[in-house]
Amino acid sequence: MAEGRWGESIRTDLAHEANELAMQRQGQQIPGVQTQAERKGPTEVTRVLIQTPEAGTALNKQPGYYVTIESQAFRGRDKDELESAAQVVAEEVRGFIRGLNLNDEAAALVVGLGNWNATPDALGPKVVEKVLVTRHLFYSSPPEKRGGLRPVCAISPGVLGITGLETGEIVAALVQKIRPQFLLVVDALASRSTDRVGAAVQLADTGIQPGSGIGNKRQGISPHTLGIPVIAMGVPTVVEATTIISDALEQMEKEKGPGMPGARQPAAQSARKAVMNRVLHPFLRDLIVTPKEIDVLIQDLSRALAGAINIALHPGVTPEEVFRYLD
Numbered sequence: 001m002a003e004g005r006w007g008e009s010i011r012t013d014l015a016h017e018a019n020e021l022a023m024q025r026q027g028q029q030i031p032g033v034q035t036q037a038e039r040k041g042p043t044e045v046t047r048v049l050i051q052t053p054e055a056g057t058a059l060n061k062q063p064g065y066y067v068t069i070e071s072q073a074f075r076g077r078d079k080d081e082l083e084s085a086a087q088v089v090a091e092e093v094r095g096f097i098r099g100l101n102l103n104d105e106a107a108a109l110v111v112g113l114g115n116w117n118a119t120p121d122a123l124g125p126k127v128v129e130k131v132l133v134t135r136h137l138f139y140s141s142p143p144e145k146r147g148g149l150r151p152v153c154a155i156s157p158g159v160l161g162i163t164g165l166e167t168g169e170i171v172a173a174l175v176q177k178i179r180p181q182f183l184l185v186v187d188a189l190a191s192r193s194t195d196r197v198g199a200a201v202q203l204a205d206t207g208i209q210p211g212s213g214i215g216n217k218r219q220g221i222s223p224h225t226l227g228i229p230v231i232a233m234g235v236p237t238v239v240e241a242t243t244i245i246s247d248a249l250e251q252m253e254k255e256k257g258p259g260m261p262g263a264r265q266p267a268a269q270s271a272r273k274a275v276m277n278r279v280l281h282p283f284l285r286d287l288i289v290t291p292k293e294i295d296v297l298i299q300d301l302s303r304a305l306a307g308a309i310n311i312a313l314h315p316g317v318t319p320e321e322v323f324r325y326l327d
Helices: 015-026 053-059 079-099 123-130 167-178 241-254 266-284 294-313 319-326
Strands: 033-040 043-050 064-070 108-112 152-155 182-191 200-204 230-240
Touching: 015 033, 015 043, 015 053, 015 064, 015 200, 033 053, 043 053, 043 079, 064 079, 079 200, 079 230, 079 294, 079 319, 108 123, 108 167, 108 294, 123 182, 123 230, 123 294, 152 167, 167 182, 182 294, 230 241, 230 294, 294 319
Parallel strands: 108 152, 108 182, 182 230
Antiparallel strands: 033 043, 043 064, 064 200, 200 230
């Protein structure tokens, strides 16, 4: 969760956004943070490498490697564009897997975090429904019949309020029992930008903290807690109401005439904080906003992410076969 909310903090699960906010505060590149941006067609890929604990503290993120893939195709209804953006995500996931130095038959466990009864939080379970699971077939088939498939199993462990069990406890027990060689964890995230809600995918090698996007503190699912590599995949599906209002106030200040305090000047920032704290914060501090078309958005995103996962995990399967399977 990145510092900067009026009176407290602006919540964001995206390292790219946390870096933007930190640079905004300090007016310079954060020492120990390396960034790189590139475009792949209409898709923008931003890489953030947090190298030191001090840099992690500045961004309020674990040191590690984060990749953000942004495309409005994720929010559009164009099937071809969505599949093209999903293939960019698949390439990036493959890059994470290659970095683990594992062979193509290394077993993977896909975990879909979230509450299937709450649509903005149902992304993980919806993705798991579409993942091509092969572990039950892989070990009973001769090598020549495996067809370039990796042993993959998947689970949606639910949330504490439904199961009475910490998600991290369930995942740790599964890892101990079935011993996958790496995890791929999918979850809904929180953003500080309405433009990125439903339009950005973050990948990270640091694991994930279930519920952190809405302020809950839960047992982490990470290489540190599980002892195996964890690739985290998430899409922001919510944003705080206070963030939307503060952005609107900032935009109004930017459009003021000459001589008026600019949006980034201390006087303007102080005035905005005072308004947020005095009038809005008592009523809206816990209000989380999601798009009205979230049902359709989650369906499209789950198909795109499941497609990316299936392409990345199974080297013998083509994108055309994957998306035909999902149809």
